[in-house]
Amino acid sequence: AQSVTQLGSHVSVSEGALVLLRCNYSSSVPPYLFWYVQYPNQGLQLLLKYTTGATLVKGINGFEAEFKKSETSFHLTKPSAHMSDAAEYFCAVTEGVAGSNYKLTFGKGTLLTVNP
């Protein structure tokens, strides 16, 4: 069975500061990992994904995440927060099989607040 733990349901940063959102996963097979963002009154938008290959993945809006197998982590970072980054962020894992449709397990989400 797979699971996701997002440490911190609410993270607050100042504009221009580093953003770090933590995600740890559990999976019995090599995982595929995702970060999604949800703005108010909207659905989820894919930020980035890790399937195989390079462990540091870059996504949209300047975000990146690093897959660390030894730590079972996939933390999301951005060097400099912008006011428009304020949203809820979800980490998800799947025991993906190449070519199949993924069954995602989501974390509870982290609400990011950016202060001026």
Add this chain to the structure above:
Amino acid sequence: ETGVTQTPRHLVMGMTNKKSLKCEQHLGHNAMYWYKQSAKKPLELMFVYNFKEQTENNSVPSRFSPECPNSSHLFLHLHTLQPEDSALYLCASSQQGQPQHFGDGTRLSIL
């Protein structure tokens, strides 16, 4: 602009009403999903359809009845709902080996 469109965006209904949620995707995907998003809980996968066939029913109560007439359309028929069913219902679609694309959801309130 999302390629997954959900209607209505908001729905208020009584517990004895019958209503339907609609989801349409214009991305050519072969799989479609219903999720329930409640406050302070992880997204809950409800149903999965692959090529119009239901492949996952995550122990969802029978008062929720999905329908997938073709790969582009997905419905969720609702009847005799309970107050705890109030939530945001999200539809998603995907192509094999690719991440899911989500609609903006239907905010459902049960009176």
